[in-house]
Each structure stands twice: as structure tokens, then as C-alpha cells.
Amino acid sequence: MREALDQWLFVYGAYALGIGATLAMMAWSWLAMKRAEARREKVRSGSRVGK
Amino acid sequence: MHGFANPKRFLALAGWLTPLLLVSGFFVTAAALYWGFTQVPPDRLMGETVRIIFIHVPTAWLGMGGWTAIAISSLVFLVWRHPLAAIAARGAAVPGLVFTLVCLATGSIWGRPTWGTWWVWDGRLTSMLVLAFLYIAYIALAQAAQREGVSARIPAIFGLIGAINIPIINRSVVWWNSLHQPPSITMGKSAIDGVFLAPLLFAVIGFSLIFGGVVLARMRALLADIQADARLRRRAMEAD
Amino acid sequence: MKAKHQRLVLVVLALIALVGAGLLAAYALRNQASYFYLPEQMQADPPQVGQAVRLGGMVAPGTVEMQADGITVTFTVTGREDSAVPVRFAGILPDLFQEGSGVVAEGRLAADGTFEADKLLAKHDENYVPRELQDMDEHQAAEMARETTIGIE
Known part of the structure; x- marks a missing residue:
């Protein structure tokens, strides 16, 4: 008796997981960077005005 | 962080390099995975599941490469006191952790149809899981050090000590006989047929570009945070 | 106060992670060292009858036999030496269980010297070869494999 699993299901699962996690990481790191740099600019311009 | 080296030159470089790496990495990886998913013939024994190699192997290498980067940057920071090296070490932590987790997850998915089990306490699998825990501990430690104003030397030392795990992962399949197969690709040699090897190399290049782009993005985010905090602190002191 | 708490929680988390990592490593080592047997080891220094161990080796070609009940399979596992x-x-059976390829069996040694397996895991080797080769006769495939799989000692 063999298991006879559907191999494609495992391939789909692995690709969905790997691609999803990688894209999410790229998007998150980009957005976090933009947010942090925007905050720095705000703090900088704020200091010139003297708050 | 006192005596912060002027990161202007780094920021000028990372300004254009970050999007370039991310975009080029995206397209190279997409092409390599499309190639591996649709064009490659099934393996003699594993059948269609061999396609998982195009995600599993690049993420495994980069998961280990990430900690190697942490260790080297930490060493540079500890010896030459270059603050940008501490930022670089922290920048490699998140992509390293994500790729290690992707490697573990895809390996588990691959193990079920090929070995007959999702997980086994094999030397290779266990040491890779330990690597994921090390990343989590390192990220928590580095964050805490920054928030509490503790010396960045503590996470750097942790990064160096944790590097012991890297050669253990590398040698695990040789030292402990178990389920994970021995390395297919060693210095200059490959037991992988060309039809699988070519897209695998492209996938490695693509994932590496993404890795580099994410490291730069993390470094820019960390730098911006440190600079903003430093300015706020200075202003608070002037106000007193 | 809050910062102190946070620090405490972080230290505890880091400690738990490190201890957990160490325990996992030790657990895996223990598993490998004392519960994993090669066929030659199992013959030279057999484990106690009934003790749960693992047996790893190659499925000897031509020995896989399906018993009359249609569910029990018997075969011989060989190692590097003549064992x-x-x-x-x-x-x-896992899909990759095949004669001539690697297998890890979890189970225990019976009194008659037969290894009673509860679980079979197929072990893949380091070679990745496309399926086309399987349709060639053995000689051709071996030739082709030799050309494409460099570096196996």
C-alpha cells in the first residue's frame, strides 16, 4: 500500500508560503523605512521652528 | 550611541541601492521561480516536489548567511568600534529570521511527501530551529539595548557567540546520520543535474538581491530612528 | 518601573530561548547518539528487545515482499558492510520507499531478531536527476548519472 499523495498540493503550499513571506517582508521593511525616515524629517524640521 | 559616525555617505549610497536591489531581486526571483515551477522536469524519485528546492535551498543559505553577516559585522563593531557595523548587524537579523523560518516551513512541507514525516529531530533540522530561536533572541536583545541605552556591545557579543551554530548546521548532516541527505553542492562540485541547477542558481541570486535590499531598508529605518531619538533627546536637554 | 518590568521580561525570554535551544540540541543529540543504529551496529551490539530505536540503512534490492494479508511488508536493510x-x-509505505534507496525505520527489535517497524521514513540521497533518466536502461542511466553527478565519493 502506498500513500499516493498529490505532490502538487505540497508544491503549491511551499511556493505560496515562501513567496508570501518574502513579499510581506519586502513590503514591511520598505514601509517601516519610509515611516522612520518621515519621522526623522519631521523631528528635524520641528527643531528649526523651535517647537 | 555616542560619537555616531557620519552616515551621510552610507545614506547617499543606500538611497538608490535599496530600491534597485529590491526591484531587481523581485524580477530575478520571479523569473527563477517561474522557471522552476513550470519548466523543470520532475525528479526521478521525488517527482514534482523537487520544485520546492528553488525556495528551500536559497532561503537556507541566506538564513545561515544572515547570521554570518551578523557575526562579521559584530566583530567589526567590537574591534574597530564602527557604529555603522552595529546597524548592519541588526539590519541582517530580520531577513535572516524570515528566510530561516521559510526554510524550515518549506522543508517541513517537502519532508511530508518525500520522507513521510513533517518533522524529525534530525541534527540538521534541530540546528536550523535553534538558529531561528537565536535570531529571535538577538532581535529582542538588540531592541532592548537600544531602548534602555545599554551598550550595543552586548548584542554584538551575542551575535559572535551564536555564530558557533553556523558550522554545526553546516556539518550536521555529516556528523549525525539521519534523514536529511548529505550536501548536494559542495566546493566546486554538484550532485544536482543541470536542469535543476541552473534555475536554482538564479533563485539564489534573486533571493540574495532581495536579502541585500531588505538589509539596507532595515539599516535606513534603524538609522532614522536613532537620529530622530538623538535629536529629540538633545532638544529636551536644551529645553531644561 | 515599567522599563524595569520590560527588561525583566526580555531577560527571561532570552533565557528561555537559550535554554530551549540547548535542550532541543541535547535532545536531538541523545536521539542520534543512542537510538540510531546502522545495520552492522544492530548486529554487533543489538539494543534490548522491545527498546524503541531507529534503524537506518538501505533497502536491499529484491527483498521487499508483501505478505499474504496484503498490508504487512518484509524486507532486509543493509549497511555499508556486509550486514x-x-x-x-x-x-x-511512503511514496519514496524503494528497493535500493535509503530508509529509516522506527520500531523495536523482536526476540527472533526481526526489526518490527512502527514507522518507515524514506531517505533521499543527494542526487537530483530528472525523471527522463528512469526510462533508460540501467546501464545508460548509470552512465548518465556518472556524468551529471560529480563529486560523490
Whole structure:
């Protein structure tokens, strides 16, 4: 008796997981960077005005 | 962080390099995975599941490469006191952790149809899981050090000590006989047929570009945070 | 106060992670060192009858036999040296279980010297070869494999 699993299901699962996690990481790191740099600019311009 | 080296030159470089790496990495990886998913013939024994190699192997290498980067940057920071090296070490932590987790997850998915089990306490699998825990501990430690104003030397030392795990992962399949197969690709040699090897190399290049782009993005985010905090602190002191 | 708490929680988390990592490593080592047997080891220094161990080796070609009940399979596992351990397994075979390829059997040694497996895991080797080669005759495939799989000692 063999298991006879559907191999494609495992391939789909692995690709969905790997691609999803990688894209999410790229998007998150980009957005976090933009947010942090925007905050720095705000703090900088704020200091010139003297708050 | 006192005596912060002027990161202007780094920021000028990372300004254009970050999007370039991310975009080029995206397209190279997409092409390599499309190639591996649709064009490659099934393996003699594993059948269609061999396609998982195009995600599993690049993420495994980069998961280990990430900690190697942490260790080297930490060493540079500890010896030459270059603050940008501490930022670089922290920048490699998140992509390293994500790729290690992707490697573990895809390996588990691959193990079920090929070995007959999702997980086994094999030397290779266990040491890779330990690597994921090390990343989590390192990220928590580095964050805490920054928030509490503790010396960045503590996470750097942790990064160096944790590097012991890297050669253990590398040698695990040789030292402990178990389920994970021995390395297919060693210095200059490959037991992988060309039809699988070519897209695998492209996938490695693509994932590496993404890795580099994410490291730069993390470094820019960390730098911006440190600079903003430093300015706020200075202003608070002037106000007193 | 809050910062102190946070620090405490972080230290505890880091400690738990490190201790957990160490325990996992030790657990894995223990598993490998004392519970994993090669066929030659199992013959030279057999584990106690009934003790749960793992047996890893190659499925000897031509020894896989389906018993009359249609679910029990018997075969012989060989190692590098001239050794052979008979194995009995009742259950579903993994898809990659094949004669001449690697296998890890979890189970225990029976009094008659047969290894009673509860679970069979197929072990893949380091070679990745496309399926086209399988349709060639053995000689051609071996030739082709030799050309494409460099570096196996």
C-alpha cells in the first residue's frame, strides 16, 4: 500500500508560503523605512521652528 | 550611541541601492521561480516536489548567511568600534529570521511527501530551529539595548557567540546520520543535474538581491530612528 | 518601573530561548547518539528487545515482499558492510520507499531478531536527476548519472 499523495498540493503550499513571506517582508521593511525616515524629517524640521 | 559616525555617505549610497536591489531581486526571483515551477522536469524519485528546492535551498543559505553577516559585522563593531557595523548587524537579523523560518516551513512541507514525516529531530533540522530561536533572541536583545541605552556591545557579543551554530548546521548532516541527505553542492562540485541547477542558481541570486535590499531598508529605518531619538533627546536637554 | 518590568521580561525570554535551544540540541543529540543504529551496529551490539530505536540503512534490492494479508511488508536493510537486518512493517509505505534507496525505520527489535517497524521514513540521497533518466536502461542511466553527478565519493 502506498500513500499516493498529490505532490502538487505540497508544491503549491511551499511556493505560496515562501513567496508570501518574502513579499510581506519586502513590503514591511520598505514601509517601516519610509515611516522612520518621515519621522526623522519631521523631528528635524520641528527643531528649526523651535517647537 | 555616542560619537555616531557620519552616515551621510552610507545614506547617499543606500538611497538608490535599496530600491534597485529590491526591484531587481523581485524580477530575478520571479523569473527563477517561474522557471522552476513550470519548466523543470520532475525528479526521478521525488517527482514534482523537487520544485520546492528553488525556495528551500536559497532561503537556507541566506538564513545561515544572515547570521554570518551578523557575526562579521559584530566583530567589526567590537574591534574597530564602527557604529555603522552595529546597524548592519541588526539590519541582517530580520531577513535572516524570515528566510530561516521559510526554510524550515518549506522543508517541513517537502519532508511530508518525500520522507513521510513533517518533522524529525534530525541534527540538521534541530540546528536550523535553534538558529531561528537565536535570531529571535538577538532581535529582542538588540531592541532592548537600544531602548534602555545599554551598550550595543552586548548584542554584538551575542551575535559572535551564536555564530558557533553556523558550522554545526553546516556539518550536521555529516556528523549525525539521519534523514536529511548529505550536501548536494559542495566546493566546486554538484550532485544536482543541470536542469535543476541552473534555475536554482538564479533563485539564489534573486533571493540574495532581495536579502541585500531588505538589509539596507532595515539599516535606513534603524538609522532614522536613532537620529530622530538623538535629536529629540538633545532638544529636551536644551529645553531644561 | 515599567522599563524595569520590560527588561525583566526580555531577560527571561532570552533565557528561555537559550535554554530551549540547548535542550532541543541535547535532545536531538541523545536521539542520534543512542537510538540510531546502522545495520552492522544492530548486529554487533543489538539494543534490548522491545527498546524503541531507529534503524537506518538501505533497502536491499529484491527483498521487499508483501505478505499474504496484503498490508504487512518484509524486507532486509543493509549497511555499508556486509550486514542485513530483516524488517517487518504493517502500514502505509511512503511514496519514496524503494528497493535500493535509503530508509529509516522506527520500531523495536523482536526476540527472533526481526526489526518490527512502527514507522518507515524514506531517505533521499543527494542526487537530483530528472525523471527522463528512469526510462533508460540501467546501464545508460548509470552512465548518465556518472556524468551529471560529480563529486560523490
